[in-house]
Structures are given as C-alpha cells and as structure tokens.
Amino acid sequence: MEYTGGGQRRTPMHTAARVLTAAGLLASLGALGSGCLTRKVSGEPPTTKINYTQVIRQSAIDKIDLLFAIDNSTSMGDKQALFAEAVPDLINRLLTPNCLRDSDGAVVAPTSGGCPPNTKPEFTPVQDIHIGIVSSSIGSYGTVQCDPAVPGKQNDDKGRLLVRATAGSSPKTQPFNFLSWLPTVEANKDKKPIDGTTAYGRTGDVARERDLLENDFKAMVTGTADHGCGYEGQLESVYRFLIQPDPWESYSLPGGENNRDAVVSLNGIDKVILQQRANFLREDSLVAVVMLTDENENTIDPLALQAHSWLYESGSQVAGGTPACSDPAKGPNSQECFSCYQDGAKGTPCYQKPLDRELDGFNVRFFEPKRRFGYDPRFPIERYTTGFTQAKVPDRRGEHPDNSFNYVGNPNCTNPLFAKASSLADAAANPDNPDKLCNLTKSDRSSDLIFYAIIGGVPWQMLTDKPDDLNDNNPGVFKDKLNDDDWRRILGQDPLRYNFDGINPRMRESIAKREGVTGTDWRDWDTKNDDLQYACVFPLKAPRDCTKPENKDACDCARPTDSPLCDATTKTTQTKGKAYPTVSQLSVARTLRDQGIVASLCPREITNTDSADYGYRPAVRTIVNRLKDALSERCIPQPLEEEADGTVPCLITELLPSGDQATACDPAKGLEQPEAGVLDRYRKQQQANNATPDELARPLCVIKQLKGADLVNNSCVKSNKGGWCYVSREKVPTEKCAQSIKFPELDTLRPPNGALVSLQCIEQPPSAGADAGP
Structure with missing residues (x-):
C-alpha cells in the first residue's frame, strides 16, 4: 500500500x-x-x-549493511558492467546526501564544503557501511545441470559472500569477504573495524580512500561474472546468507540422476556463512538487499516432493500434471490438479510419464510449473516475505516436518536478521549446537529497517508517472513508490495463482507470442518453445559477435533466430540486451509494500553518460530516495485527526x-x-x-x-x-x-x-x- x-x-x-x-x-x-x-x-x-x-x-541510523544479490548466469555481464558504472552515484549519495532548502524543502546540490547556507542535509551522512555480494548460483543438488566441478563455471557459490574482483584490483575484504567503510571522522570516534578486517577511510587521505572503495566495489560487481548456474536462486541465496538459521554445508544425491528414487540430503552446517553473517550483520543497522537479475527465481526447494524435487533440475524430462491442470474450466488452482508423480495419479495414463522434450525444454523448466507439471518445486514466496519481516522463521526441521510433501515453514527459530550480534557470534562459535543456532536472542531491530530492492525484468516506462506509454520516447518521471494500479499492470491480480487480470501483456511469462505485444524493436518472436518472451529489451553499447569463442557462453544470438536481440541481417550478432519478467522477485517487493523497491534492468538511456537517466542511475536514485526516510527523521505516513x-x-x-x-x-x-x-x-x-x-x-x-x-x-x-x-x-x-x-x-x-x-x-x-x- x-x-x-x-x-x-x-x-x-x-x-x-x-x-x-x-x-x-x-x-x-x-x-x-x-x-x-x-x-x-x-x-x-x-x-x-x-x-x-x-x-x-x-x-x-548511523550504519548500513548493503547486500548485493547479483545474478551471475549467462548474459548478465553487460548488466553488471552498467551497474558498476552506477556505483559512484550510490556511494556519493550515501556519504554526501542532497541538501534541502529550509524555506520549502526543495533539493539543493551539496558543495565541496557541504550544504550551502539555509539548507540542511536530507539525512546524516552514513559513515559506517558494510558491502557484500552473493551470487545467484547455489548448485543443483547433485544433478548435472549445474555441476560445481565443471571447469570454467561458477555453478555453486553456496550463498556465501564472494569476492571475484576483476584483474588489477585487490579489495580489502579479508577474511570475511565484505567491504567496510569506516573513516576516521568524528561520527566514528568510538568505533573500530570488525576484528580481522581492514576498513576503508582509516588513513589520513579520506578522499583517496573513498575513490578506492568505489573502484574496488566496481571490480567486485563486474568480477561476479556470468559463468554461473542457469537455474538461478537469487532470493534463495539471500535467504541462506541472511536468514536461514541452519544453512547446510553440502548436499548429496546417492546414485545421482541415474537413481530416480534417490532423495536429496542436506548435510552439516555451513560454518563459513555463520561466521560471515556474524561479522557482516549488525543488530542496529539499516539492512538493504539490492538484487540485480534478468530472470525469474528458478531454483528448487530441495526437500519438496519428499526430497525428490531434484528431478526438476535434472537432465531428464519430468512428468506432467493431471489433465485438470491445463483444463480451462479447472486449471492449476483446482484440487484435481496435481503432479503425476503423486500417489493420487496412480492408475491414470499420466502416472510418472515424462513429457516430450518439446513440451519440457530445460531453458523453460520453471515456466508456469503448476499448470504444466501440477507442482511448483520452488519455495513459496511467503518464505522470503516472512524472512524479511518476521522475528521467527523455520530451520530445516520446521520447513518440512515429518518429511512433508510440501513446504510447511513452522516458525520455530529466531530469525538471524532480528537477532543480537552477540547471539550471532555465539552461533558461529558453536555451529554444532542446534539450540545456539535456533534460539538466538532477539534484537530491537524492526522490520522497517529492512529494505529489498529488485532491479529486474520490468519495462522502465511502467515505473514512471506515464506507465501506459511503452514507447522509448516516454517523457514520464520515475516514481519512487508504486501504487496498486501500477502493481496490477506489472503482475496482474495474483500471478502466483495464475490470475493475470489487469496485467500488461509484456509482463506475462510465455513461450508463445503474446496477444497485444507489437512493434519492430520490441516484439515477440518464435521461441520454438525453448525460451521465454521478454519483459523489456535495450540496445547494447556495442554489438556482440556471437561466433567468437569468448562470447560462446554469454550471447543470445549463437544460433540464427528471429529474436529481437539479434541483428536483422547478421543474425549471429547481438545488438540488444534483455530481461524476462522477474515475477517471483517482484511479487516479494509487492508484498513488502513500503519496504519493497523496484527499478528496471532495461535502462532508459544507454549512450549519454552525462544524463541523469543513464544506465542504472535511476535505480540507484530510487533506492536511496526510499532509504533516506529511515536514515533521517521518520515521518508519519498519514495525517491523524x-x-x-x-x-x-x-x-x-x-x-x-x-x-x-x-x-x-x-x-x-x-x-x-x-x-x-x-x-x-x-x-x-x-x-x-x-x-x-x-x-x-x-x-x-x-x-x-x-x-x-x-x-x-x-x-x-x-x-x-x-x-x-x-x-x-x-x-x-x-x-x-x-x-x-x-x-x-x-x-x-x-x-x-x-x-x-x-x-x-x-x-x-x-x-x-x-x-x-x-
């Protein structure tokens, strides 16, 4: 609201x-x-x-913990580079806020000496910041699709903070893999860096240290790279690092994919995550999760389907759903719609019968799974909204008690996001003690200090005050907040239950051409049932020759198609980037209301680097505009009688x-x-x-x-x-x-x-x- x-x-x-x-x-x-x-x-x-x-x-609030969840699947390299260019805008705005004129509250640019006379900063400059990155790659639970052992790939980053900086950069991240900004200024006189870390700003030349922080952060963003798992777990990586009380250390699938009766087991406790979390997360900070992704959440709940959900990430075809799932008169919400793997399907023609390859392409495995397979093997969205807002969450025992078929999520443990720092440290020091992991001491952090921003698959035009004008020359002004009508255009009434009333057709996930999507540059295409239509596209800074070996795994035009991303004449040359509808991530933002922030992965301006709308500057501007209310005096959102x-x-x-x-x-x-x-x-x-x-x-x-x-x-x-x-x-x-x-x-x-x-x-x-x- x-x-x-x-x-x-x-x-x-x-x-x-x-x-x-x-x-x-x-x-x-x-x-x-x-x-x-x-x-x-x-x-x-x-x-x-x-x-x-x-x-x-x-x-x-004098400290911020910034967690960036960066999709590292193929084709994300161009978006990571654009986001890296917006890093200075983010750092500068937090460290040097805009000024507000005393007389009318109008925004005035700060000078080198701070705010001009008769103005005041919009919030107190933030002089204590932690910056960490997690990727979207969390493996595929023993299947071949995202095998961590594949050379040259980064298929399983385990939800841990990672540092893969580009060549020539040596970020100060050791030993806990995050950057720390803690300059020697008056606001920090009683503070010292986390034990074992080296913070930026501790030398006498704070300006140089600030530039170094920006450059090293940019190197970490682009170093995340695009060699990761194609079954992205953007939300799940964040959850595992920040929220899961007992993150697992490893998984096993006895017999591998050849054993269709095998069940996944989650083994041990990830001591690395516990230690990184205890050092990264402060109990009295503002926590902001910023997600950069071009695709929907595509990873499984490994214990679902009684730990057989790995089948949906395997290299084999999977069973479909009962006939009711695709019956227009019944549909995926019908009680008669369920998986043909389930006992209730025994005796029917569909029982455990795999779909044909043309109906079950690996690239679109998670497209409308309930309608196609009678079962959605992913975690429910409520898992993530609960994690961002509630003081209690389930551990593994509460997620699937008694080997339940579906996710239950009994909230039996204190949420680490709402726990005292001393309690997180105690859990990290005692990882084999379930009581220490589950019964953390609650802190005074309130959910209004936790923000979630998604820079994802939604047309930028729909985020302006002229959301129905989807032309490139839309003159609209970007909005910091979306209203109910905006959300209805973006997601429909309830996309997770297949109610798309009011949705703009460009935001429908589809393998077929969508009615109402027309145009020359931004059009639907023949996906051959092996790809999804796009939410938005944008011109690349330079064309990409997909026949070159170095572009082999980061190109959308490797084979000739009629995709709008490819040059009309030389079809193996990619001229545009794209984003698919990021339905799950947007649904989380919608549910979080004022704590959810939305920006488009498709930039409005790509050539004029001086423009205020260049690249992801609008995204960064929106994010800080939303954070500033928590960083400054808090307003009551509605007048009282x-x-x-x-x-x-x-x-x-x-x-x-x-x-x-x-x-x-x-x-x-x-x-x-x-x-x-x-x-x-x-x-x-x-x-x-x-x-x-x-x-x-x-x-x-x-x-x-x-x-x-x-x-x-x-x-x-x-x-x-x-x-x-x-x-x-x-x-x-x-x-x-x-x-x-x-x-x-x-x-x-x-x-x-x-x-x-x-x-x-x-x-x-x-x-x-x-x-x-x-």
Missing part, C-alpha cells in the same frame, strides 16, 4: 475513541508490533480501527534499558506507569518474540502526550516538560515531514539510548462519499 501525505480530509473521531484509556486503546490495536495502514473504505460506520504502528528510534486540544488518539510506550517496573517510570520525564492490560499484552508479545529473561524484566512506561501550554510554537521540541507531541507542517511550516512525532530536544527529557519506543494510533474511516485517498 502506498502511504499518503498531508491534505486528506478526515472525519471527526467517534466519541468512543476520545475516551479510550491506554488499556482500551491497546486492546483495540492488539499486541504491539509492526504493521501498516489499513485501506479506508467509504461509507463504513464510525468504528475505531487500527491505523498505524511504528517503532520510534531516538538516534539516527486532532482533538480540540491538539492531541491525537495514539499510545506511545517506552521499554527502558534497565530498572524496576515499580519505580522506573519517572513523571518528571513524562513517564507514567502503564495500566495492567498494557503491560500484560506487551509481555506476551515479548514472549512470542523469544525475549530473554533480562528483556522481560525491562520496565515498560507510557509516555505522556504534551499539549497546550507545554508546547512552544505548536511543538514540544523546545519544551521543558517530558513527553511527546504530534506536529504537522500545517502548523509548523518549516517541518520536513508533513506530520511527525516529536520529543523535547533536551537530553535529560529524551528517551535514553537503548530504550525501545513504540507508537500505535487509531483512525476513523471517512464518512460516506468522502475521498478515501489512494
């Missing part, structure tokens, strides 16, 4: 909402936690409902770092003892999040809302009273946010470091006929 800013008309709060006690408010809201605005529907009766929840941080005295129906609680519940809530600091219901609900939520006894003993207070004479110029920032207030730009024109929560600036009145402050508000739907907003 896209959050709205100021200016929306709100109906008055119902009387019942005005007299809610803290306990009553919390009872209406449910347990404390993260959430989002509920969509308002015109004409609803005036009943109180949950509107908004947020964790409020009392100090700016104020009472006559300026208060709003919100409850703010503060979990103190230490103290006794009976005495810790100091009225002089605006703290009050919570009512019994508030405290009880909070403790239950802590227990659900696997809190330790020490965390459960931390005192909880309710923070008083300030009003009237306690405010100074409609704000409590200059107040000498403890508490909080709601401030809108309507009343304070110089505010950056259209609406926000403020605290007094006096250190003695602000929540102390280590406190966890949570805001929850309620709101009324508009009256009948009112504008419900986007």
Whole structure:
C-alpha cells in the first residue's frame, strides 16, 4: 500500500475513541508490533480501527549493511558492467546526501564544503557501511545441470559472500569477504573495524580512500561474472546468507540422476556463512538487499516432493500434471490438479510419464510449473516475505516436518536478521549446537529497517508517472513508490495463482507470442518453445559477435533466430540486451509494500553518460530516495485527526534499558506507569518474540502526550516538560515531514539510548462519499 501525505480530509473521531484509556486503546490495536495502514473504505460506520504502528528510534541510523544479490548466469555481464558504472552515484549519495532548502524543502546540490547556507542535509551522512555480494548460483543438488566441478563455471557459490574482483584490483575484504567503510571522522570516534578486517577511510587521505572503495566495489560487481548456474536462486541465496538459521554445508544425491528414487540430503552446517553473517550483520543497522537479475527465481526447494524435487533440475524430462491442470474450466488452482508423480495419479495414463522434450525444454523448466507439471518445486514466496519481516522463521526441521510433501515453514527459530550480534557470534562459535543456532536472542531491530530492492525484468516506462506509454520516447518521471494500479499492470491480480487480470501483456511469462505485444524493436518472436518472451529489451553499447569463442557462453544470438536481440541481417550478432519478467522477485517487493523497491534492468538511456537517466542511475536514485526516510527523521505516513486540544488518539510506550517496573517510570520525564492490560499484552508479545529473561524484566512506561501550554510554537521540541507531541507542517511550516512525532530536544527529557519506543494510533474511516485517498 502506498502511504499518503498531508491534505486528506478526515472525519471527526467517534466519541468512543476520545475516551479510550491506554488499556482500551491497546486492546483495540492488539499486541504491539509492526504493521501498516489499513485501506479506508467509504461509507463504513464510525468504528475505531487500527491505523498505524511504528517503532520510534531516538538516534539516527548511523550504519548500513548493503547486500548485493547479483545474478551471475549467462548474459548478465553487460548488466553488471552498467551497474558498476552506477556505483559512484550510490556511494556519493550515501556519504554526501542532497541538501534541502529550509524555506520549502526543495533539493539543493551539496558543495565541496557541504550544504550551502539555509539548507540542511536530507539525512546524516552514513559513515559506517558494510558491502557484500552473493551470487545467484547455489548448485543443483547433485544433478548435472549445474555441476560445481565443471571447469570454467561458477555453478555453486553456496550463498556465501564472494569476492571475484576483476584483474588489477585487490579489495580489502579479508577474511570475511565484505567491504567496510569506516573513516576516521568524528561520527566514528568510538568505533573500530570488525576484528580481522581492514576498513576503508582509516588513513589520513579520506578522499583517496573513498575513490578506492568505489573502484574496488566496481571490480567486485563486474568480477561476479556470468559463468554461473542457469537455474538461478537469487532470493534463495539471500535467504541462506541472511536468514536461514541452519544453512547446510553440502548436499548429496546417492546414485545421482541415474537413481530416480534417490532423495536429496542436506548435510552439516555451513560454518563459513555463520561466521560471515556474524561479522557482516549488525543488530542496529539499516539492512538493504539490492538484487540485480534478468530472470525469474528458478531454483528448487530441495526437500519438496519428499526430497525428490531434484528431478526438476535434472537432465531428464519430468512428468506432467493431471489433465485438470491445463483444463480451462479447472486449471492449476483446482484440487484435481496435481503432479503425476503423486500417489493420487496412480492408475491414470499420466502416472510418472515424462513429457516430450518439446513440451519440457530445460531453458523453460520453471515456466508456469503448476499448470504444466501440477507442482511448483520452488519455495513459496511467503518464505522470503516472512524472512524479511518476521522475528521467527523455520530451520530445516520446521520447513518440512515429518518429511512433508510440501513446504510447511513452522516458525520455530529466531530469525538471524532480528537477532543480537552477540547471539550471532555465539552461533558461529558453536555451529554444532542446534539450540545456539535456533534460539538466538532477539534484537530491537524492526522490520522497517529492512529494505529489498529488485532491479529486474520490468519495462522502465511502467515505473514512471506515464506507465501506459511503452514507447522509448516516454517523457514520464520515475516514481519512487508504486501504487496498486501500477502493481496490477506489472503482475496482474495474483500471478502466483495464475490470475493475470489487469496485467500488461509484456509482463506475462510465455513461450508463445503474446496477444497485444507489437512493434519492430520490441516484439515477440518464435521461441520454438525453448525460451521465454521478454519483459523489456535495450540496445547494447556495442554489438556482440556471437561466433567468437569468448562470447560462446554469454550471447543470445549463437544460433540464427528471429529474436529481437539479434541483428536483422547478421543474425549471429547481438545488438540488444534483455530481461524476462522477474515475477517471483517482484511479487516479494509487492508484498513488502513500503519496504519493497523496484527499478528496471532495461535502462532508459544507454549512450549519454552525462544524463541523469543513464544506465542504472535511476535505480540507484530510487533506492536511496526510499532509504533516506529511515536514515533521517521518520515521518508519519498519514495525517491523524486532532482533538480540540491538539492531541491525537495514539499510545506511545517506552521499554527502558534497565530498572524496576515499580519505580522506573519517572513523571518528571513524562513517564507514567502503564495500566495492567498494557503491560500484560506487551509481555506476551515479548514472549512470542523469544525475549530473554533480562528483556522481560525491562520496565515498560507510557509516555505522556504534551499539549497546550507545554508546547512552544505548536511543538514540544523546545519544551521543558517530558513527553511527546504530534506536529504537522500545517502548523509548523518549516517541518520536513508533513506530520511527525516529536520529543523535547533536551537530553535529560529524551528517551535514553537503548530504550525501545513504540507508537500505535487509531483512525476513523471517512464518512460516506468522502475521498478515501489512494
């Protein structure tokens, strides 16, 4: 859902909402936690409902952990090179933010000396950054398709941080395979590099170190190369590195592909990942995953189909689905649609009968698998959205309990993304202790500090304010956020359940020509059922002769076809790059809403290097524009209805770092003892999040809302009273946010470091006929 800013008309709060006690408010809201605005529907009766929840941080985020998931399958080399050119834009924007004019908030370019007079930086420059790369290659579980032993190939990078820098570069990545930016500036005076690492910026010449960081990062991006597995596991590589509580070290397939009854086993614990994770991931950082890929997620859940799912990555044809799967009247969502490998298909003509090669090309093995095979052997998308947002996830025991046929995903372990650094280090030091791996201590990280960006297969035009104009001369402006209509064009109603209502035909995965896709340069072609149609194409900087040996494994025109990527005359010369619809990755971004970011792998501008839209500059710009809200003062995404005295129906609680519940809530600091219901609900939520006894003993207070004479110029920032207030730009024109929560600036009145402050508000739907907003 896209959050709205100021200016929306709100109906008055119902009387019942005005007299809610803290306990009553919390009872209406449910347990404390993260959430989002509920969509308002015109004409609803005036009943109180949950509107908004947020964790409020009392100090700016001063560190970022950036994980780049780079597709290293064939044909990705040109995209990696373009992304490397955008690296300086990314580094410069984080280290030297844009400036905002005090009078109207307009963007002003920074100078060599910082922000000009009467401006301020859009966020505090980030002076503590970790940068790591994982590839899309995670092997094929004992089959021949992505054998790690094949010379010259990089088929299994195991989901570990990797360094394959181009020649002439020696990035400072040892021993944990990530870059660290930690210059000797005032903001870092109390920090030191992770033990064993060498950080950039530690010498006196910070500017030179900054250039070195950029160049070494660029070398790592292009060094990822395009010799990897064609069954890409982009999402799974990220999950394995950041989230999987017990990442496996190796796999085995007894007898190999010749034994059709063989089952995959996942063996041991990957100690390398545990150690890399413990050093790369900080508990108080902003985590951003940036994925660069031109193809859909194409790797299996190895334990699915009772550990027989390796068949779908084998070099043999696989069985199809029951007739209902392709029956228009029933379809893949029908209960009668299932795999002909399953017992229910016994006695039918399809039972374990492989499809013909022309119906089951290896290059399109994962195209609409439920419709074609009656079974999708990949992990469900919910695995990844849960991993990015929830405090608990399954380990291997919870993924397929009792050898289940399908993925179950019982969340029995603490998510490493939401764990304390000390607990991650303890797990790395004790990899053979299942309790250490599973029962990590939860940190205070909230899901709004985790972002996922996909630079993938979607036309750039569809990401502008003119999404229906798919011409190359579309004058539209790129949007930082997509609304529901945008998503419907990109994915349809529910592509994972084959409901494509509203989708633009260019975003349909298809081996056949798609109705409605026309044009000379951007057209569908005869794939011979062995390739997919493209989401978008773009001109290469220079033509590529696919007959040359060095281009053998990185060319789309090795054999003459009518593909729009190939020169019309010399059909073995490639003139364009491409991206397929990246349905799975885009579906994750759609589900994550405000934490999901989308950019196109097909650039708008490829020749004018000075253009703001050259290469992946728009992608980097969109990513930082979305991260900056978390790096700066946090705004409330929607205006709240104020009472006559300026208060709003919100409850703010503060979990103190230490103290006794009976005495810790100091009225002089605006703290009050919570009512019994508030405290009880909070403790239950802590227990659900696997809190330790020490965390459960931390005192909880309710923070008083300030009003009237306690405010100074409609704000409590200059107040000498403890508490909080709601401030809108309507009343304070110089505010950056259209609406926000403020605290007094006096250190003695602000929540102390280590406190966890949570805001929850309620709101009324508009009256009948009112504008419900986007």
